[in-house]
Amino acid sequence: QKDMKTFTLEEVGKHDSKEKGIWVTFGQGVYDITEFVDKHPGGSSKIMMAAGGSIDPFWMMFANHNTSEIHSLLESMRIGNISEEDAKSNKSNLYDPYANEPVRHKALKINGNKPFCAEPSPSLLVESFLTPVPFFYVRNHLPVPEIELKDYTLELAIEGTTKKTLDFKALNKYEKRTITAAVMCGGNRRSEMSKVKQLKGINWNVGAVGNATWTGVRLCDVLKDLGVNEDAFNHVQFEGYDLDPSGMPYGASIPISKAIDPRADVILAYEMNGETLSQDHGFPVRVIVPGVVGARNVKWLSKINISKEESQSQWQQGDYKGFSPSTTWNNVDFNKSPAIQEMPVVSAICDPQDTDTIEIKNGKIQVKGYAWSGGGRKIIRVDVTNDKGKTWHTADLTEDLQANEGRHWSWSLWNVELPVDKKSREVEIWAKAVDSSYNVQPESFNNIYNIRGLLCNAYHKIKVQLKQ
Numbered sequence: 001q002k003d004m005k006t007f008t009l010e011e012v013g014k015h016d017s018k019e020k021g022i023w024v025t026f027g028q029g030v031y032d033i034t035e036f037v038d039k040h041p042g043g044s045s046k047i048m049m050a051a052g053g054s055i056d057p058f059w060m061m062f063a064n065h066n067t068s069e070i071h072s073l074l075e076s077m078r079i080g081n082i083s084e085e086d087a088k089s090n091k092s093n094l095y096d097p098y099a100n101e102p103v104r105h106k107a108l109k110i111n112g113n114k115p116f117c118a119e120p121s122p123s124l125l126v127e128s129f130l131t132p133v134p135f136f137y138v139r140n141h142l143p144v145p146e147i148e149l150k151d152y153t154l155e156l157a158i159e160g161t162t163k164k165t166l167d168f169k170a171l172n173k174y175e176k177r178t179i180t181a182a183v184m185c186g187g188n189r190r191s192e193m194s195k196v197k198q199l200k201g202i203n204w205n206v207g208a209v210g211n212a213t214w215t216g217v218r219l220c221d222v223l224k225d226l227g228v229n230e231d232a233f234n235h236v237q238f239e240g241y242d243l244d245p246s247g248m249p250y251g252a253s254i255p256i257s258k259a260i261d262p263r264a265d266v267i268l269a270y271e272m273n274g275e276t277l278s279q280d281h282g283f284p285v286r287v288i289v290p291g292v293v294g295a296r297n298v299k300w301l302s303k304i305n306i307s308k309e310e311s312q313s314q315w316q317q318g319d320y321k322g323f324s325p326s327t328t329w330n331n332v333d334f335n336k337s338p339a340i341q342e343m344p345v346v347s348a349i350c351d352p353q354d355t356d357t358i359e360i361k362n363g364k365i366q367v368k369g370y371a372w373s374g375g376g377r378k379i380i381r382v383d384v385t386n387d388k389g390k391t392w393h394t395a396d397l398t399e400d401l402q403a404n405e406g407r408h409w410s411w412s413l414w415n416v417e418l419p420v421d422k423k424s425r426e427v428e429i430w431a432k433a434v435d436s437s438y439n440v441q442p443e444s445f446n447n448i449y450n451i452r453g454l455l456c457n458a459y460h461k462i463k464v465q466l467k468q
């Protein structure tokens with residue numbers, strides 16, 4: 001590296017397009033990333049923000065780049081150096097956008113720090129029907145924005161043109177509503193799918209889900225007041241107050257049919273489990289779209305835009321989509337898959353956990369978990385086996401008894417006693433849930449594998465040791 005060519009920042013800056021070549025700096029290194037841009041897992045538009053400049057602040061913000069694989073990938077594209085002085089002046093512009101993040105509970109297992117991503121342990125998860133806020137998983141894509149209630153505004157726009165701006169008080173004029181709903185990340189249980197083949201994404205165990213009450217106002221009431229002609233538009237877009245280094249907010253959208261349907265229970269929530277929304281979960285206002293993948297439940301809501309188009313954000317267009325198991329990063333076309341909205345049926349065994357050693361009581365073992373399906377579909381049964389499907393035992397369910405037909409937004413907790421052979425040292429346990437459309441989980445991850453590790457809903461299979 002020492003004997004490589006030295007470039008000035010000005011020279012690097014000229015290389016900011018496909019035609020002129022795309023160069024970036026990192027530390028003192030200069031890299032030609034022209035060929036790599038289209039293969040960037042975070043989307044080409046994201047990496048292009050750094051074209052001709054330093055990627056250091058981006059990697060500070062998206063600290064998941066800090067792995068040896070990614071560093072050596074970058075080094076393979078190195079073409080030279082900038083001078084030591086230039087590297088220093090680049091560095092002095094850096095500040096840590098994560099310096100003021102909220103304090104989190106120690107029980108959360110951290111899957112990523114910048115942005116913060118964490119989940120509770122499986123056994124803690126099924127201790128209560130409503131997930132206590134400190135134990136509710138956190139999935140942030142950007143630094144947490146700091147918002148003062150007195151300064152909070154929510155912009156309401158139709159096709160990009162602002163029609164109204166509400167402050168927190170104005171929002172509270174709408175009728176107060178409470179729903180109980182689970183929120184689940186599209187990548188929940190990814191760690192199991194990743195055993196099939198390498199994939200990209202946070203290595204979630206089974207805890208990227210939680211169940212809570214959400215209090216706020218109904219989106220359909222706010223939209224009605226706005227006077228939206230629902231036949232003229234197709235999507236309702238949301239933006240958050242969390243911004244990337246170029247000032248682009250987190251964004252997502254849902255179909256307008258969902259947004260205006262009073263029975264879809266879409267809520268602009270300001271309370272979670274009866275308390276003011278916490279900073280990590282979207283203070284002061286987030287949207288809860290029950291039955292729909294977590295990514296559309298936009299936190300720190302800044303803007304609602306009624307549009308003919310979906311959100312154009314990276315998270316709607318270039319992420320949170322499913323693919324064939326044969327799709328690779330070289331041939332993937334994100335335009336060909338629709339954005340994930342309603343989630344498929346899923347279940348997980350939470351207690352015991354894989355590799356645990358457990359006790360037999362009266363010839364039986366106790367098994368607990370959760371099950372959930374998207375679109376308001378009720379969990380009608382959870383089947384559990386410890387002989388690879390020769391015998392299925394039906395679990396007892398704890399569910400939201402108040403939920404109406406087609407509006408089963410909560411998860412169901414389940415427990416079952418399985419008879420075991422006293423002589424066996426190890427048992428393998430499988431669980432699968434059935435929803436009210438008689439959808440069932442696929443048996444294995446092999447044939448639902450996808451490069452982003454989303455929609456990980458195969459049977460949950462664990463092995464435990466029996467105490468002799």
Ligand code: MTE
Binds near residue numbers: 142240280297300
């Ligand atoms: N909203 C904003 N503004 N920014 C985000 O990064 N993450 C989304 C969604 N809403 C996100 C967001 C994703 S991918 C998920 S899974 C859920 O929030 C997580 O919600 P939670 O952190 O409250 O559990």
Ligand code: MO
Binds near residue numbers: 184185186294
């Ligand atoms: Mo997510």
